[in-house]
Amino acid sequence: MEIYDTEEEQVAAIKRWWKENGVSTIIGVAAGIVIIVGWNYWMNYTRDNNNQASALYVQLQESVASEKNEAVEKIVEQLKSKYAATAYASYASLLLAKTKVQQGDLEAAKTILEKLMRTAGSVELKHVARIRLIKLMLATDDNEKGLQLIAEVDQANSQGFSASYDELTGDLYLALDRLGEARTAYQTALRAGARLPLLQFKLDDLTAAEVVNNLAE
Numbered sequence: 001m002e003i004y005d006t007e008e009e010q011v012a013a014i015k016r017w018w019k020e021n022g023v024s025t026i027i028g029v030a031a032g033i034v035i036i037v038g039w040n041y042w043m044n045y046t047r048d049n050n051n052q053a054s055a056l057y058v059q060l061q062e063s064v065a066s067e068k069n070e071a072v073e074k075i076v077e078q079l080k081s082k083y084a085a086t087a088y089a090s091y092a093s094l095l096l097a098k099t100k101v102q103q104g105d106l107e108a109a110k111t112i113l114e115k116l117m118r119t120a121g122s123v124e125l126k127h128v129a130r131i132r133l134i135k136l137m138l139a140t141d142d143n144e145k146g147l148q149l150i151a152e153v154d155q156a157n158s159q160g161f162s163a164s165y166d167e168l169t170g171d172l173y174l175a176l177d178r179l180g181e182a183r184t185a186y187q188t189a190l191r192a193g194a195r196l197p198l199l200q201f202k203l204d205d206l207t208a209a210e211v212v213n214n215l216a217e
Contacts, residue, residue: 053083060092064099072099090120090129097132110136127153127161134168143172163192167199174206182206 056079063071072095079092093116100109113133120126130149137146150165150172158165166189173182186203 050086050088053079053086053088056083057088057091060095064095069099069103072096085121087121087125090116090122090125093120094125094128094132097129101136106136106140123157124160127158131161131164131168134172138168138171138175141175143175146172163189166192167202170202170206174202179206 056075060072060075060079063075076092076096079086079089083089093112097109097112097116100106100112110133113129113136116129117126117133120129130153134146134149137143137149147169150169153161153165155162166185170182170185170189173179173185183203183206186199186206189199190203
C-alpha cells in the first residue's frame with residue numbers, strides 16, 4: 001500500500017490515477033447503468049407482454065366455450081401475431097385445432113397441428129401437437145403416415161412421451177390389422193411406464209383376438 005506524507009502528494013496521486021483510469025471508469029459505470037436499465041426494461045416488457053397474452057387467452061377460452069367461432073379465429077390471430085414469443089400463442093393453436101375437430105373440419109385441424117409441430121416454442125408443445133396429429137391420422141385411417149410421424153421422433157428428446165407414442169403405434173398397427181406388431185407396441189408402452197387401464201384392456205383384447213384367429217386357422 002502506498003503511503004503519502006502530505007495532502008499535496010495525495011491529490012497528485014489521485015490526479016495521476018484519474019488520468020490513467022478515469023475514462024475507462026466512466027465507460028464501465030455507464031455500461032453498467034445501461035445493462036441494468038436495459039435488463040429492467042426487458043423484464044418489465046416481458047412481464048407486461050405475458051400478462052396481456054394471458055388476458056387474451058382467457059378471452060379465447062370464453063369464446064370457445066360460447067362457440068363464438070369468428071371471435072375464436074380473430075383472437076388466435078392476435079395471439080400469433082402480437083405474442084408469438086409467448087407460450088400462449090402455441091396454446092391458442094392447440095385450442096383452435098380442437099375447435100376445428102369439434103366442427104368436423106379435420107383437415108384444417110391437421111394443418112394447424114402440422115405447423116405447430118414445427119414452430120412451437122418448446123419441445124413439450126411440439127410433442128403434444130405431434131401426438132394430437134397422430135390421433136387425427138388414426139381417426140381418418142391415414143395410419144401409415146401416423147407411423148411415419150412416430151418414426152421421425154427424436155428419441156433423445158421424447159422423455160415423458162415415449163409411452164404415448166408406443167401406445168399410438170399399437171393403435172395404428174391394430175388399425176392396419178398387424179396384430180403382432182400392435183401387441184409388441186402395447187407391451188413396450190407398459191414397460192415405458194404407461195399404467196392406464198385402457199392400455200391393459202387393449203392388450204388383453206388383442207391377445208384374445210389373436211387366440212380366436214389362431215383357432216380359426
